[in-house]
Amino acid sequence: MATIHQVAKQAGVSVATVSRVLNGQNSVTAKTRIKVEDAIKKLNYEPSLLGRNLRNSESRLLLVLIPNISNPFYSEIINGIENTAIELDYNILLCETDTNAERENIYFDLVRKKMADGIISMDPAVNTDTLIRLAENHAIIQCSEYAVDSGIPYVTIDNAEAAYRAVKYLIKIGHQQIALINSDKKYLYARQRQLGYQKALEESNMELEDSLIVHTQGLDFSYGQQAMKKIFMQKERPTAVFAVSDMLAIGALKEIHNQGLKVPEDIAIIGFDKIAFSNMTHPTLTTISQPMYEMGEAAADMLVKKIQGEEVESLILDHELVIRESTLG
Amino acid sequence: MATIHQVAKQAGVSVATVSRVLNGQNSVTAKTRIKVEDAIKKLNYEPSLLGRNLRNSESRLLLVLIPNISNPFYSEIINGIENTAIELDYNILLCETDTNAERENIYFDLVRKKMADGIISMDPAVNTDTLIRLAENHAIIQCSEYAVDSGIPYVTIDNAEAAYRAVKYLIKIGHQQIALINSDKKYLYARQRQLGYQKALEESNMELEDSLIVHTQGLDFSYGQQAMKKIFMQKERPTAVFAVSDMLAIGALKEIHNQGLKVPEDIAIIGFDKIAFSNMTHPTLTTISQPMYEMGEAAADMLVKKIQGEEVESLILDHELVIRESTLG
DNA sequence: ATGAAAGCGCTAACAT
DNA sequence: ATGTTAGCGCTTTCAT
Numbered sequence: 001m002a003t004i005h006q007v008a009k010q011a012g013v014s015v016a017t018v019s020r021v022l023n024g025q026n027s028v029t030a031k032t033r034i035k036v037e038d039a040i041k042k043l044n045y046e047p048s049l050l051g052r053n054l055r056n057s058e059s060r061l062l063l064v065l066i067p068n069i070s071n072p073f074y075s076e077i078i079n080g081i082e083n084t085a086i087e088l089d090y091n092i093l094l095c096e097t098d099t100n101a102e103r104e105n106i107y108f109d110l111v112r113k114k115m116a117d118g119i120i121s122m123d124p125a126v127n128t129d130t131l132i133r134l135a136e137n138h139a140i141i142q143c144s145e146y147a148v149d150s151g152i153p154y155v156t157i158d159n160a161e162a163a164y165r166a167v168k169y170l171i172k173i174g175h176q177q178i179a180l181i182n183s184d185k186k187y188l189y190a191r192q193r194q195l196g197y198q199k200a201l202e203e204s205n206m207e208l209e210d211s212l213i214v215h216t217q218g219l220d221f222s223y224g225q226q227a228m229k230k231i232f233m234q235k236e237r238p239t240a241v242f243a244v245s246d247m248l249a250i251g252a253l254k255e256i257h258n259q260g261l262k263v264p265e266d267i268a269i270i271g272f273d274k275i276a277f278s279n280m281t282h283p284t285l286t287t288i289s290q291p292m293y294e295m296g297e298a299a300a301d302m303l304v305k306k307i308q309g310e311e312v313e314s315l316i317l318d319h320e321l322v323i324r325e326s327t328l329g
Numbered sequence: 330m331a332t333i334h335q336v337a338k339q340a341g342v343s344v345a346t347v348s349r350v351l352n353g354q355n356s357v358t359a360k361t362r363i364k365v366e367d368a369i370k371k372l373n374y375e376p377s378l379l380g381r382n383l384r385n386s387e388s389r390l391l392l393v394l395i396p397n398i399s400n401p402f403y404s405e406i407i408n409g410i411e412n413t414a415i416e417l418d419y420n421i422l423l424c425e426t427d428t429n430a431e432r433e434n435i436y437f438d439l440v441r442k443k444m445a446d447g448i449i450s451m452d453p454a455v456n457t458d459t460l461i462r463l464a465e466n467h468a469i470i471q472c473s474e475y476a477v478d479s480g481i482p483y484v485t486i487d488n489a490e491a492a493y494r495a496v497k498y499l500i501k502i503g504h505q506q507i508a509l510i511n512s513d514k515k516y517l518y519a520r521q522r523q524l525g526y527q528k529a530l531e532e533s534n535m536e537l538e539d540s541l542i543v544h545t546q547g548l549d550f551s552y553g554q555q556a557m558k559k560i561f562m563q564k565e566r567p568t569a570v571f572a573v574s575d576m577l578a579i580g581a582l583k584e585i586h587n588q589g590l591k592v593p594e595d596i597a598i599i600g601f602d603k604i605a606f607s608n609m610t611h612p613t614l615t616t617i618s619q620p621m622y623e624m625g626e627a628a629a630d631m632l633v634k635k636i637q638g639e640e641v642e643s644l645i646l647d648h649e650l651v652i653r654e655s656t657l658g
Numbered sequence: 659a660t661g662a663a664a665g666c667g668c669t670a671a672c673a674t
Numbered sequence: 675a676t677g678t679t680a681g682c683g684c685t686t687t688c689a690t
Binding site for chain 2 (some may be wrong): 001024046047048050051053056057059061062069070072075076078079086091092093094095096101106109110113114132137196207218221250251253256257276279280281282299
């Protein structure tokens with residue numbers, strides 16, 4: 001492993017000149033440049049990022065915090081983040097918190113200790129206080145879930161409006177008993193989507209029945225299935241279900257099938273996110289499309305700007321109701 | 330941002346002593362230790378990993394190479410890798426190649442330039458020559474897909490045997506016309522699984538019909554769906570389908586439904602991987618279970634050992650045939 | 659037990 | 675256009 005010194009010696013120039021060639025500065029004669037390039041080739045030299053990063057006080061690493069990599073919703077966002085990061089000559093450090101504060105802290109240490117230049121947090125369960133304190137000295141962006149009035153820039157969608165539209169649509173096609181499968185109320189998006197659900201019901205003078213609202217402990221399929229079981233235990237069966245994520249909706253769909261019922265004939269169902277799977281279920285799932293890839297792109301862009309000291313504005317991107325088979329008929 | 334010098338000054342000791350306290354060396358008096366710890370607290374000092382890493386010539390980062398983060402098969406493996414890495418005080422740099430050589434090279438540069446201490450490659454499309462050359466100077470482990478006789482340690486399963494068992498089972502329950510939805514033959518696992526398929530047919534004196542073997546260009550649902558369409562265009566319809574991944578199987582299932590046929594009554598179907606979603610389809614999918622989490626753990630363990638200069642042996646883990654509804658009846 | 663000092667590999671300010 | 679040199683923040687050898 002050659003160092004810049006050996007290259008300098010081999011080329012018969014100073015390390016400064018080698019550095020200049022390395023960084024594409026134009027104050028180097030073509031002749032010298034060639035000499036240096038030859039030496040680099042001959043020695044098979046690769047500049048060490050450890051040295052460069054220490055000198056530049058940067059790591060060019062972005063920390064991406066997600067609760068769970070197995071959730072396809074995050075995969076798509078990460079896609080967007082990574083492509084943008086590469087474009088800007090950054091790389092991403094993927095960190096799964098499993099909604100575990102201790103784990104989270106290990107990752108936060110990475111930025112405290114300068115091993116990461118900034119954070120994109122997508123963990124709804126993140127400790128907001130810690131995050132805000134961290135944001136005083138470090139570049140942080142929130143993606144999807146965010147802390148209101150924290151001063152931390154975020155990129156998200158209008159959750160209340162999206163849920164409102166979904167439920168409004170169910171009402172429009174004739175549903176009067178609409179269940180809600182929501183995640184834990186401690187999450188902002190869960191509260192926002194519930195607000196949209198309630199607003200739609202109220203506007204149509206439909207009663208809000210607590211027995212039709214189920215909160216889950218997690219976002220895996222299994223939680224959706226459990227939630228649907230719970231709904232089936234009520235005296236009156238709803239004619240439609242709105243789930244706040246496709247994963248939950250797909251679990252619910254499974255349970256509806258298990259009960260020998262048909263979607264959408266017996267029960268209609270709407271999900272949220274438009275993950276790839278949602279088009280492979282039978283029937284295909286009506287859902288709210290979130291621009292996941294774009295959210296990732298935007299978050300990465302914003303974070304790098306923030307790292308470079310620019311001010312950045314929060315972003316609310318558009319969503320869309322995608323009507324498919326699970327609400328047809 | 331305090332440095333070790335400021336801490337030393339504040340505590341009235343030398344930087345060496347601070348470093349000793351930081352690294353838990355016991356050659357420090359309790360009294361001095363307290364002084365240093367107080368100074369650290371007072372100055373809110375966090376040791377810079379940039380400095381430490383340069384000094385130690387390591388990054389404590391593991392590069393994880395995957396073709397596509399959206400494939401749940403990889404998510405589970407990454408889970409195992411990350412948990413093990415954290416345990417060993419490493420972090421992971423997640424890199425999606427999109428089966429793109431240029432992109433791949435950007436990531437390889439990260440280890441060439443010392444920003445990563447080693448690589449776990451899960452990309453079946455990785456350039457084997459490049460990888461082997463890189464392995465001369467760097468720690469590399471392959472996971473799932475591997476290069477035969479390359480000298481690069483790997484962790485995988487017995488693909489031929491797994492496919493053999495799946496097809497054997499289909500034959501046992503009475504199927505005589507079994508289609509194979511395979512991915513591109515350029516991948517080792519694809520060739521191995523096809524070998525298992527062929528062996529099972531041969532053992533039962535069943536003819537190998539080229540028209541029943543379809544190769545896909547990718548692993549998304551859509552490719553499985555397309556493949557199934559192709560199979561339906563043949564004169565005789567198979568009574569069973571073996572797909573080399575759950576994603577493909579789920580796409581095929583979709584197309585079978587679209588044709589108005591029933592699974593398993595009209596066509597049985599077996600997938601591969603046992604991704605979470607394979608239990609949410611209707612009917613649930615019979616599949617080969619790969620120990621994905623364990624593969625990730627093993628790969629990370631092996632890589633860190635390799636980084637530390639130990640010799641490591643390749644590993645072939647157990648698989649299992651999981652019989653569910655899609656082959657019942 | 660503690661300190662002084664060298665050096666990991668690089669960049670950039672300053673000098674020529 | 676090129677070289678000299680300081681220094682980024684840390685660890686560790688060698689003295690004491």
